[in-house]
Amino acid sequence: MEGLEILGKALGMGLAIGLGAIGTGIAQGGIGAAAAGAIAEKPELMGRMLFILVIPELLVILGFAMALIIFSVL
Amino acid sequence: MILPMTKVQVIGDKRHLYPTITLLHDLGVVHLEDAHGDAISASPSDADRDLTTRMTLDSVGEEKKRISDEQLLRLNAVLSGLPRPEDDAHSSERDRLYADISKSDFSAAVETSSGVLDEIETKARTLANERSNLTKELASAEKYEAILEQFHPLLAESAPIQGYETIALLIDRRHEELVALLESEVAEVTGNRSYVTSADIGEDSTAAIIMFASDAAEAVRRLLWEEKVNEVRLPESIAETPFEQALSELHVRKQKIPYQLEEVEKQLDELGSEWWPRVRAVRDVLLDHSEELKRIGQFGETDYTFVVRGWIPDRELDELQKLLAKHFNGEVMTETLEVKELDIDNVPVALENGSFFKPYEFLLSSFNLPRYGAIDPTIMLGVFFLLFFGLIVGDAGYGIIILGASLYLRRRFKEIEIAQMASGIFMWAGVSTIIFGIIYGEFFGDLLLRLHLIPHFELFGLGLPLERTELIMPILIVTAAIGAIHLLFGLVMGVVMGLRFKAYKHLAERAGMLLALIAGALLILTTVLGWPPFLMTIGWVVLALGLAALAYSGGPVMLIMHVIDLIRNVASYTRLMALGLAGAFLANVANELAGMTSIAILGGLIALSLHTLNLVIAVFSPALHSLRLNFLEFFSTFYESGGREYKPFQRSEKVEST
Numbered sequence: 031m032e033g034l035e036i037l038g039k040a041l042g043m044g045l046a047i048g049l050g051a052i053g054t055g056i057a058q059g060g061i062g063a064a065a066a067g068a069i070a071e072k073p074e075l076m077g078r079m080l081f082i083l084v085i086p087e088l089l090v091i092l093g094f095a096m097a098l099i100i101f102s103v104l
Numbered sequence: 105m106i107l108p109m110t111k112v113q114v115i116g117d118k119r120h121l122y123p124t125i126t127l128l129h130d131l132g133v134v135h136l137e138d139a140h141g142d143a144i145s146a147s148p149s150d151a152d153r154d155l156t157t158r159m160t161l162d163s164v165g166e167e168k169k170r171i172s173d174e175q176l177l178r179l180n181a182v183l184s185g186l187p188r189p190e191d192d193a194h195s196s197e198r199d200r201l202y203a204d205i206s207k208s209d210f211s212a213a214v215e216t217s218s219g220v221l222d223e224i225e226t227k228a229r230t231l232a233n234e235r236s237n238l239t240k241e242l243a244s245a246e247k248y249e250a251i252l253e254q255f256h257p258l259l260a261e262s263a264p265i266q267g268y269e270t271i272a273l274l275i276d277r278r279h280e281e282l283v284a285l286l287e288s289e290v291a292e293v294t295g296n297r298s299y300v301t302s303a304d305i306g307e308d309s310t311a312a313i314i315m316f317a318s319d320a321a322e323a324v325r326r327l328l329w330e331e332k333v334n335e336v337r338l339p340e341s342i343a344e345t346p347f348e349q350a351l352s353e354l355h356v357r358k359q360k361i362p363y364q365l366e367e368v369e370k371q372l373d374e375l376g377s378e379w380w381p382r383v384r385a386v387r388d389v390l391l392d393h394s395e396e397l398k399r400i401g402q403f404g405e406t407d408y409t410f411v412v413r414g415w416i417p418d419r420e421l422d423e424l425q426k427l428l429a430k431h432f433n434g435e436v437m438t439e440t441l442e443v444k445e446l447d448i449d450n451v452p453v454a455l456e457n458g459s460f461f462k463p464y465e466f467l468l469s470s471f472n473l474p475r476y477g478a479i480d481p482t483i484m485l486g487v488f489f490l491l492f493f494g495l496i497v498g499d500a501g502y503g504i505i506i507l508g509a510s511l512y513l514r515r516r517f518k519e520i521e522i523a524q525m526a527s528g529i530f531m532w533a534g535v536s537t538i539i540f541g542i543i544y545g546e547f548f549g550d551l552l553l554r555l556h557l558i559p560h561f562e563l564f565g566l567g568l569p570l571e572r573t574e575l576i577m578p579i580l581i582v583t584a585a586i587g588a589i590h591l592l593f594g595l596v597m598g599v600v601m602g603l604r605f606k607a608y609k610h611l612a613e614r615a616g617m618l619l620a621l622i623a624g625a626l627l628i629l630t631t632v633l634g635w636p637p638f639l640m641t642i643g644w645v646v647l648a649l650g651l652a653a654l655a656y657s658g659g660p661v662m663l664i665m666h667v668i669d670l671i672r673n674v675a676s677y678t679r680l681m682a683l684g685l686a687g688a689f690l691a692n693v694a695n696e697l698a699g700m701t702s703i704a705i706l707g708g709l710i711a712l713s714l715h716t717l718n719l720v721i722a723v724f725s726p727a728l729h730s731l732r733l734n735f736l737e738f739f740s741t742f743y744e745s746g747g748r749e750y751k752p753f754q755r756s757e758k759v760e761s762t
Contacts, residue, residue: 077470081735084728088672091679095580098685102576 043097050093057086106480107417107454107750111443113139114412114428116436121410122165122210124436125396127427128412132754133420135452139404139413156404156411165397168210172394175217179387182225185232186383187369187376194381201385206755210393217386224379231375235368242361245354252351269321271328271335273312277304282333283312293327294320392755399753413441415452415750451476453747461486463528471735473747477604479597481743485734488590489529492730494536495583496684497722498572499691501548503541505719507534533727545569548715549691554699572681573688579681587677587737588625591670594741595621601742612657614741617670619650624670673737679729687726690718 065079112134116124128134139156161169188194205216251274275282287300294316302312316324328335404411416424421440428436443451453473455465457480464486474480497503510531517523541547545558545568552558553571561568572579595618602611626643629635655663694714698707 080728081471081732084732085736087729088676088679091682092675094682094686095678098576098682099580 039100042100046093046096046100047090048093050090050096054086054090057089058083061086105456106474106476106478106747107419107456109135109415109451109454109476109750110418110421111441111447111451112414112416112421112424113439113441114436115409115439116428116432118405118408118410120432120436121400122396123431124410124412124428125399127431128753129392129396129755131420131424131427133416133752134412134424135415135750136399136402136753137413137415137450138402139411156406159400159403159405159410161397161400165400168393169397171214172210172390172397175214175221176387176390176394178221178225179217179383179390182221182228183380183383183387185228185235185372186380187373188380188384189377194377198381198384201382202388205386205389206392213386213389213393217390220379220382220386224375224383228372228375228379231368231372235365235372238361238365238368241357242365245358245361249351249354249358252354267318268315269318271314271316271324273314273328273333273335275310275312275333277308277310280310282331283310286312286314286328286331286333289327289331290314290316290324293323298324414753417454448476449746450748452750454750455480455482457482457486460528460532463525464489466525467529467731469749472745473749475744475746476748478601478744478747479742481734481739484593484738488734488738489730490532490536492680492733493533493726494540495586495680496726496730497533497537497687498540498544498684499546499548499688499722500538500541501546501551501715502719502722503534503537503539505534506530506537506723510534530723530727543568543570544572544688546572546688546691548711549688549695551695554695572685573692576681576685579685580678583677583680584674586680587674587733588621590677590733590738591673591741592618592621594738598742601744605744609657612653613666616650616653616655616657617666617741619646619653620667620670621650621674623647623650673740676737677733679733683726683729687718687722690721691715694718 061083065075065083068075069079114124114128205213208216273286283300283302287298290298290300297317297320299315300312302310304310314324325335402412404413421438425438428438453476455468455473457465461482464482468474468482468485494503497506507530510527510533513523514527514531545553550571550573553569558569595614598614599611599618602608602614623643623646626639626646630637630639630643651663651667654666658666691714694711697714698711701707701710
């Protein structure tokens with residue numbers, strides 16, 4: 031494999047995970063702040079808030095899946 | 105499954121009111137509702153049939169309530185001061201006594217209670233007071249000792265003189281100039297028959313001692329009060345003694361109190377060990393009586409009858425009728441009421457799926473109970489949760505640890521419900537993890553594969569172990585397929601629900617998504633596997649039907665949303681692959697790093713810490729994501745929530761754990 035090709039794959043994989051993680055981070059930041067406030071008022075919401083908090087993880091997970099696809103297919 | 109409920113009305117001769125309440129309480133299966141005319145909002149369909157008024161307590165009831173409240177107040181006071189013995193023997197003793205006392209009637213219970221109170225109330229109160237006084241005294245002795253010790257250097261200069269009094273002051277360092285001011289003013293009011301000495305103490309206060317002629321005491325105190333200077337006052341017991349003596353007395357008290365406290369606590373422990381089960385049992389019985397009296401406000405009455413209304417699981421109805429017939433000879437009757445359309449949302453929901461699925465019922469009720477008449481997804485939740493968890497973690501080594509830890513928790517915290525629930529879930533999640541670990545050939549990552557300890561073999565035409573780190577694309581496809589099947593399953597149930605509740609928009613939406621999903625799968629499979637082209641045509645037709653149904657349910661904008669939703673939901677299941685691979689890679693990295701170091705201990709430590717980290721992530725994250733796939737993606741296809749919790753009117757048999 032040529033050096034340039036490896037570089038491209040590596041960059042692509044890194045971007046897929048990295049940008050996904052940034053997106054997830056931004057979304058979870060907002061949700062986390064709101065959830066912390068809500069839980070302070072009503073501790074029984076803890077469970078439900080935990081679920082809402084993991085919703086944006088889809089982004090980084092799809093990024094990771096994409097990186098793996100680049101790794102194994104391209 | 106959701107227990108089928110019957111709406112039941114119990115009507116009887118008022119003379120049998122209290123025995124009937126006790127009988128219902130003993131039976132413990134009726135979820136009581138308001139049964140009088142004021143309760144229209146709770147049960148809309150009964151509005152037309154109510155000739156009854158809200159029942160109020162008669163004089164006998166009022167008297168019972170007064171007595172039980174009074175006794176409960178005293179029993180609770182005794183109980184709060186009485187240490188609870190920690191061993192099981194005392195708990196079972198309480199259970200035995202509770203069963204004994206609750207067999208007898210109210211007046212016998214009150215008699216027992218009075219007897220118990222006569223025996224120990226004074227003693228318990230005295231001991232508890234003594235304990236609290238000693239604790240307070242100890243605290244104050246420590247505080248004053250510290251203050252007096254600060255005055256110690258000054259006291260040497262101001263030995264007591266006949267006809268003179270001393271006052272000690274503690275002044276904030278910021279107001280230090282006050283000392284000089286006081287000195288001159290005190291000299292003025294006493295006619296120069298005074299002496300003031302001061303010294304700095306610690307970081308921020310100044311101590312001062314004023315000696316003055318006793319006959320000017322009143323004037324000096326008034327002056328201090330006017331100047332708002334606080335005198336250091338000693339505890340009353342030593343207020344009259346001179347400082348030097350007071351200090352030594354405080355020393356002595358501080359030495360002695362802990363022994364006295366120990367003695368009092370020993371006596372309290374003995375008292376608790378002897379009496380706690382009996383006090384607790386009689387308290388609980390009276391609490392039951394008080395609860396029964398409180399419920400009377402929910403009943404309805406006419407001049408000669410009482411009316412009780414509530415929900416009862418179908419299978420318990422016979423038992424209730426038999427018991428009433430046996431005890432009251434037909435003078436208390438039951439009647440089953442028709443459940444009208446309006447009432448459906450009021451039917452309490454009780455889940456029953458056997459002990460294996462009990463923890464999942466708990467999870468479900470913390471999320472949202474299903475609506476009465478809807479599908480109870482507990483069993484599906486349990487099965488898919490275990491499947492997904494194993495699929496993600498898939499490591500025999502981690503599985504063994506999870507299983508072992510759960511078994512330990514289960515034995516260690518028998519009394520704590522939440523520990524039992526969690527271990528009930530994770531025990532089997534551990535087993536599922538071990539099974540998938542065997543399929544993947546993973547034991548703490550690729551440890552065994554690295555050491556060539558796993559034979560490659562074939563099972564049902566499948567080459568095992570399936571090394572998932574080498575099979576990224578196939579596993580990605582399999583997980584998306586699992587998602588499609590899971591959602592398909594949910595959508596079929598969603599269609600059934602739509603039919604059952606006659607919610608046609610919902611029905612169209614779910615049927616549309618179902619058809620679109622089938623069509624999508626068909627089109628992809630036909631293209632990839634080269635199936636005959638007529639299947640392709642069928643696929644397009646089904647897709648068109650599905651989209652039409654979606655457009656009918658919510659218009660063109662929602663049509664696009666639904667299609668995106670569907671694709672996103674299927675894609676969401678690829679997390680089963682992604683999370684699993686991330687864990688597997690981390691485990692492999694741990695082994696790799698350990699192998700790279702030449703020092704065996706260092707390598708072992710690196711591997712141990714990375715595997716521990718991975719294991720912690722492996723318990724938390726996959727559990728959350730497996731639940732999420734169920735609660736969000738799967739439930740959105742069919743789940744009807746909003747049930748009311750079934751809370752039967754029952755006795756508090758067991759002692760709650762501390």
